Amino acid sequence: MKSAPFEHHEPDTVDEAVSLLESLDDPTILAGGQSLVPMLRFRLANPDVVVDINGIDSLDYLDEGDGHLRLGALARHADVEDSDLIDEKYGSFADAAPLVADPQIRNRGTVVGSVAQADPKGDWGSILLAHEGEVIATGPDGDRAIPADEFFLLPYDTTLGEQELITEIRVPEPAPTEGSAYHKLKRKTGDYAMAGVGVRLVFDDDGVIESAGIGMTAVDITNARATDAEEHLEGERPSPDLFATAGELAAEQSNPESDEHGGADYKERMVDVLTQRALSDAAERAGTVTVQRRVTQ
Amino acid sequence: MTDEREITLTVNGTEHTIEVEPRRLLVHAIREDLDMTGTHIGCDTGNCGACTVLKDGEPIKSCLMFAAQADGAEILTVEGMEDLPEADDIHPLQEGFREEHGLQCGYCTPGMLMAGKALLDEHPDPDEETIRDAISGNLCRCTGYQNIVRSIEYAAEELENRAAADGGAVAADGATDGGPAASPEGGHAAPEFGGDADTFCGREDCCGGPDGADPFDRDALLDDAGDADDTADADAGTDANDRGDTK
CATH class of the missing domain: 1.10.150.120 ([2Fe-2S]-binding domain)
Structure with missing residues (x-):
């Protein structure tokens, strides 16, 4: 299949991109294109104008600064996968990157593009939620930071303005007693998640959970937080029972749909299991405790 | 309609300049414009990987990017192996x-x-x-x-x-x-x-x-x-024996 014809713009700078977004009629932004190109080809998307940001070199970064891990709009999944910084400090990112699609797609697809796509089955949205990260949107009036909680509206729909470009996503640098993890269930390489759970735990010096963030993939109309489970964890010491209850609460709060890969009940059960596994990994990585997994399957 | 634009692809060490529409996929440019049909289209959806080529040394699926996006890139296809x-x-x-x-x-x-x-x-x-x-x-x-x-x-x-x-x-x-051109081995007596x-x-x-x-x-x-290669004639004998050149 071929795309419908479109006008192809290739700005070299963010300023140029933003003024194109301002002046053009309903443009579509093309980054890694691993979701958008098939959508164009199947004519699920039919933009007259495409603004291709791959030439904006200033957006190609993955680093720490301003107290955050920052991923520019051109950081590819493979950049996360290959990063020593990620391996050392950001467990959830390190877990998720090799589970995204397949090697070829990870070489092209971008993390920010995946967030912008807002597919509820995308992995990075859950991690952004779990870390209470931010989306940096650049528009005619400059930059604004959108908290992850306020970003996702509906499948493929976000609070990004029409004339805005996501230039970066960021999550706070981890505290010394913090750990994070991501677990995902999928049928085979290349598939989207049937269910996925990202977790971030921050402990105080006494080993009590000070703050918990849990983001769920593919089990609601958007990536969604498991707030009941988070509240249950905060102020408590980690234990198998605590994590088991958190898993149940996350499962209760999820709203998966039955499909050819599994029924809603099964997916809820998987949310429970994946939550417990991710909590256990996150606690271990925080370095304060080792919690025996109750669910070992 | 959109205009065609001129792009340069270096495929297997040879530079090609072609005119493509923005919507032209890289795989179509390779197969149809450059006539190199070794790169296959299997699923047409980005799943199967039959269209994998190396772009600047990295494997990518050539059905998931536009040819214009590869302007100036070095592409390796199976024909170049x-x-x-x-x-x-x-x-x-x-x-x-x-x-x-x-x-x-x-x-x-x-x-x-x-x-x-x-x-x-x-x-x-x-x-x-x-x-x-x-x-x-x-x-x-x-x-x-x-x-x-x-x-x-x-x-x-x-x-x-x-x-x-x-x-x-x-x-x-x-x-x-x-x-x-990049071959340091050339006609070296490799095993x-x-x-x-x-x-x-x-x-x-x-x-x-x-x-x-x-x-x-x-x-x-x-x-x-x-x-189709140009290796020394001295190799031809063993080739014929070993590879049974029975086309």
Whole structure:
């Protein structure tokens, strides 16, 4: 299949991109294109104008600064996968990157593009939620930071303005007693998640959970937080029972749909299991405790 | 309508300037504009990996990017494998697919070869898990993964043997992705099939070594990739024997 014809713009700078977004009629932004190109080809998307940001070199970064891990709009999944910084400090990112699609797609697809796509089955949205990260949107009036909680509206729909470009996503640098993890269930390489759970735990010096963030993939109309489970964890010491209850609460709060890969009940059960596994990994990585997994399957 | 634009693609070391519409996919530019049909289109959805090529050394699916986005890039396709520095008549990976029966219908093979090439460039001595990861974006519907893994293992060993035999002269890390011009090996007397102990694959139950008769005579399958080359005539004799040039 071929795309419908479109006008192809290739700005070299963010300023140029933003003024194109301002002046053009309903443009579509093309980054890694691993979701958008098939959508164009199947004519699920039919933009007259495409603004291709791959030439904006200033957006190609993955680093720490301003107290955050920052991923520019051109950081590819493979950049996360290959990063020593990620391996050392950001467990959830390190877990998720090799589970995204397949090697070829990870070489092209971008993390920010995946967030912008807002597919509820995308992995990075859950991690952004779990870390209470931010989306940096650049528009005619400059930059604004959108908290992850306020970003996702509906499948493929976000609070990004029409004339805005996501230039970066960021999550706070981890505290010394913090750990994070991501677990995902999928049928085979290349598939989207049937269910996925990202977790971030921050402990105080006494080993009590000070703050918990849990983001769920593919089990609601958007990536969604498991707030009941988070509240249950905060102020408590980690234990198998605590994590088991958190898993149940996350499962209760999820709203998966039955499909050819599994029924809603099964997916809820998987949310429970994946939550417990991710909590256990996150606690271990925080370095304060080792919690025996109750669910070992 | 949108205007066509001029782009330059360096494919297998040769620069091509073509005019494409923005919506032209890279795979269509390679197959239809450049007439190189070794790169296959399998699924048309980005799942199967048959269209995998190396863009600036990295494996990508050429059905998931527009040709205009590859303007100025170096592309390696299966047609360029035999001209790589580490290739004799054919690339060690192609040799591996032949020796280990890594193909049945052959449709996925070009993509598998490119994924294998990208892997060996980065990990010259991969374990099985690493190989399986590297080809996880490539589907084989003949269910031939086991032999494909063996084929890539064969190539890794072969490259290692050659590197050892040549005192490390062969770029086993494949740092150069250039075409023929980049070949440091040139007509160097790299190990040929001919009973050289260095090239014996080491498996008793295999084909009896690289100079043994191939009972399945699958050679012709790869001949198209191998016979257009310009290697020294002195090689022709062994070629004809070993590869059964029966087109």
